[in-house]
Every structure is written in structure tokens, then in C-alpha cells.
Amino acid sequence: MGGEAGANATGVQDDTDFDGDTLREECGVFGILGHPDAAALTALGLHALQHRGQEAAGIVSFDGVRFHSERRMGLVGDHFSSPAMMQRLQGDSAVGHVRYATFGDTVLRNVQPLFADLAAGGFAVCHNGNLTNALTLREELIRNGAICQSTSDTEVILHLVAQSRKPRFIERFIDSLRAIEGAYSLVAMTNKKLIGARDPLGIRPLVLGELNGAPILASETCAFDIIGARFIREIENGEVVVITKDGIESLRPFPRMQARPCIFEYIYFSRPDSVLGGRSVYKVRKSLGHELAIESMVDADVVIPVPDSGVPAALGFSEQSGIPFELGIIRNHYVGRTFIEPTQQIRSLGVKLKHNANRSVIEGKRIVLVDDSIVRGTTSVKIVQMMYEAGAREVHMRVASPPIKYPDFYGIDTPEQDALLAATHTLEEMRTFIGVDSLAFLSVDGIYRALGEKGRDKHRPQFTDHCFTGDYPTPLTDLGIGGAARQLSLLAEAS
Numbered sequence: 001m002g003g004e005a006g007a008n009a010t011g012v013q014d015d016t017d018f019d020g021d022t023l024r025e026e027c028g029v030f031g032i033l034g035h036p037d038a039a040a041l042t043a044l045g046l047h048a049l050q051h052r053g054q055e056a057a058g059i060v061s062f063d064g065v066r067f068h069s070e071r072r073m074g075l076v077g078d079h080f081s082s083p084a085m086m087q088r089l090q091g092d093s094a095v096g097h098v099r100y101a102t103f104g105d106t107v108l109r110n111v112q113p114l115f116a117d118l119a120a121g122g123f124a125v126c127h128n129g130n131l132t133n134a135l136t137l138r139e140e141l142i143r144n145g146a147i148c149q150s151t152s153d154t155e156v157i158l159h160l161v162a163q164s165r166k167p168r169f170i171e172r173f174i175d176s177l178r179a180i181e182g183a184y185s186l187v188a189m190t191n192k193k194l195i196g197a198r199d200p201l202g203i204r205p206l207v208l209g210e211l212n213g214a215p216i217l218a219s220e221t222c223a224f225d226i227i228g229a230r231f232i233r234e235i236e237n238g239e240v241v242v243i244t245k246d247g248i249e250s251l252r253p254f255p256r257m258q259a260r261p262c263i264f265e266y267i268y269f270s271r272p273d274s275v276l277g278g279r280s281v282y283k284v285r286k287s288l289g290h291e292l293a294i295e296s297m298v299d300a301d302v303v304i305p306v307p308d309s310g311v312p313a314a315l316g317f318s319e320q321s322g323i324p325f326e327l328g329i330i331r332n333h334y335v336g337r338t339f340i341e342p343t344q345q346i347r348s349l350g351v352k353l354k355h356n357a358n359r360s361v362i363e364g365k366r367i368v369l370v371d372d373s374i375v376r377g378t379t380s381v382k383i384v385q386m387m388y389e390a391g392a393r394e395v396h397m398r399v400a401s402p403p404i405k406y407p408d409f410y411g412i413d414t415p416e417q418d419a420l421l422a423a424t425h426t427l428e429e430m431r432t433f434i435g436v437d438s439l440a441f442l443s444v445d446g447i448y449r450a451l452g453e454k455g456r457d458k459h460r461p462q463f464t465d466h467c468f469t470g471d472y473p474t475p476l477t478d479l480g481i482g483g484a485a486r487q488l489s490l491l492a493e494a495s
Helices: 038-048 083-088 134-143 153-163 169-179 264-269 281-295 311-321 350-354 378-389 427-434 444-450 477-481
Strands: 027-033 056-062 067-073 093-099 114-118 121-131 182-189 194-198 207-211 214-218 230-234 240-244 247-251 302-305 329-331 355-357 366-371 394-399 438-441
Touching: 027 038, 027 121, 027 182, 027 194, 038 056, 038 083, 038 093, 038 214, 056 121, 067 083, 067 121, 093 121, 093 182, 114 153, 121 134, 121 153, 134 153, 134 477, 153 169, 169 194, 169 240, 194 214, 214 240, 264 281, 281 311, 281 394, 281 444, 302 311, 311 366, 355 378, 366 378, 378 394, 378 427, 427 438
Parallel strands: 302 366, 366 394, 394 438
Antiparallel strands: 027 093, 027 214, 056 067, 056 093, 114 121, 121 182, 182 194, 194 240, 207 214, 207 230, 240 247, 329 355
């Protein structure tokens, strides 16, 4: 991760977390219809989406007669790379899911895709995002006799589909979508259909592709690249696509709305080699660095990224400012969570286990540290201390996003508001806490300029940016019955 944000320049999130000083994305989804190697291609697609979640993975396939489900805790490659596993996942259709790492108990019953036998037949569903009224719906469903087998907000969708009285299955599915709020990209499979759905604002991403005539749905375009598939288009906000062997049908069950995709996808969650909204994620991140240099130039000798997610922005800052770019922090990619003993003494060495200062480009220099975000700030403190210990004369920190002041409820695992450094400290207090000579963040308008906009339209914002602005684009129903801590999370046990 880039010090704070969870996803690194290759898109892979850290598998160690010493201070909870991260933001984490919910998950990644993949589905394919009509290919003899459906499960194997799904596993490869999930490999490409591994940066969106490392705690659990699952695949459900269909062979024309039976559904086959395999769900495991851990990385995709740990379980879904053996011939024996693929032999158990027979069929020419499959859906798959990867889940992010979280705190608290992790249980197999919550791993997706979730599957149920409904009156209309088997139904598997996987979900990227978070439903902001899932707890409210769950309690109502249980009062009406539903028996929940997990603590996942995704299970609510299964029950809503099962209880709908609409005559056709797709009508029941849409009926369930009308009841839910929040952010979602769904990939679902029946014995005849592959279904994709994106929430009315398009907060979470979903793309359509094809491989040798087999349609594919995935969270990001990088999942197509790994299997040689062709990108066709994004699923639009509020759209439901119904894919059968006869073709693709696009449905519009919601009134048309202006899309507001999640701005965090561009800052750090998506892989830099993905394309979102027609924009190269890598180029956007470099542009963030350009805008950062324009807004907060500093007299310095060298620009150093906090690896790995700070690299593109640091390159952009260097290009715009003319200050040389150097890899002043070398990252160890081979620190696994089993290596870290749960003692405070070892935890205090956490940053040094993951990052080491490249003294030859730091000593005696005035350096600009470029990171993608600051959450709690504890990792930044350790990185800055490392720079001074390596002989830096001055350390200036530049952050390629605005201060994070508000928690997220749409699929990003953020700390509560009072744990967000920017929510409780002024800029000067943050500078003192982190221990740098100067500190500056990119403005909200600066992010929008990097995305090709003139600035943020305060009347009709172009993106979902509530963590910076406090402008939540959907109702937060569950907050009214117990607060953020009671929201259903895919791998968190319900209280």
C-alpha cells in the first residue's frame, strides 16, 4: 500500500496491517457464460482482481444439470489453481468473487458467491459494494420468517428474490433491486442466465467483455486482459443486463440519473492498468501528481513515492515540478502475515519489515514524499521517521487526494470518523503529528481536474466523493437504527 490507502501501484493491497491504517475495498466479481473452461477462466479473472480482496474467494459453476460451489478462505492461487479443484467445478458457466481483508471473525459461511435453490431453480450471486439498508431489510425478513445462514448483506438479495411474487425470474430480481439502497455491482447466475446489475448511481464498477463469443462480466478491465478477452463496454449506472446463449438484453428498471462513480477507484482501488469511464487509471494517477505540484510546489531536491500506490502520482509531481524522481523507499513484497509475531515489539518494526530507506538518494537531501492518501496517519509517521533516520535534511509530504474527513458506507472499510486524522486535526496539527516540514493535500477541484473536469459541480457532483465532502449520494437508512457499527459487512459477524 502507499503508506495509507491499502492498494499499491500494482493494485495489490497489503496483507499486513499494523495499525489499521488502511482503506480497503469490498471485493471483486467475475462471471462468464458459454465457455468450456468457464471455471478456469473465472479463477484467472479473480487472480487479476486479487487486489480487490485477499481474505476469501469462491466460484460457483453450472454444468447444465447441477451447480457446483467451492468457497475458500485465503488467496485465489492457494485454492483455485489445481486440476483437482477445476475438475470439481464442471460446466460452461461460472461466477466468482474475491473478498477484502477485514477485522473480526472470518467465517466460510459468508464467503461468496452465495447460492440458493429457489422455486425457479438454482441462483448464485456475488456482490461488490455495500447496502445501506441491509440491516433494516434483514430484520424485516427475519420477522416474516426468513432463516438467514450468513451475516452478509448479499444474502438479503437472495431472500428478496425468493419472496417476490413477480411471475418471471428477472422480474423478481429487479423487484429485489428496487428494495435495496446503497452501492452495488452484482453478478448472478441461474441455470440459463448470467445477470449483471449496477446501482442507479454506478458507484461501484462493472464491465462487459467477451472471449471467443462467451460474454464476461467483471469489476475491472484488467480481468479481461489476463485471459485475452475483449472489452466491450461498461455496464451503465442503473442498468441490468441479462445474458443468455441467445444474446444480451439490456434493461432499465430505474429512472435515468446522472452517474456518480466512486472517485476512490481512480485514486487507489483499481489496478493502474485498468480503464474506468474511458480513462486510464494510470494516467489519472499521474495527472493527480501534476495537479498536486501545481497547487503545492515546494523547493526540494528529490521526489520520492511512498510505495507502491504513490508511484504514479509521484511521477506526475516530478514531471510537473522538474524535481528529479527517485525510488527512495524500497518495498519488500514478501512479508506475509504469518511472519509477523503478534507482539508490540515486532509490530513496532512493521514499516521496516515492509519498507526500507534507500539512503543513497535520501542522505543530505530535501525530499518530497508523495502518497495517495492519509487515513489515521500512523504509517506516515513511521515513514517520515525513516526518512530522517536515513539522513534527509528536510521532509515535505504531498498527498494526491484531499483530506479524508468522513467515513464510507458504500463498500470501503474506513475507520469511524473520530479515527480519521483529518476529521480531528487541523492541517497544522496533522503536520506536527506526522513530523514533516510541510504538508499539503490535493484539493477536491484538483482531483476533478485530473479526471478531465473543470472542477466539482457542487449542484450535480460528477463523482461519489463523500469521504472528502460529506456529500452522501444515497440514504443511509441503517444509521438510524444503531449507527455505522451495525451495518452488515460481508465477513463481520452481526452484533
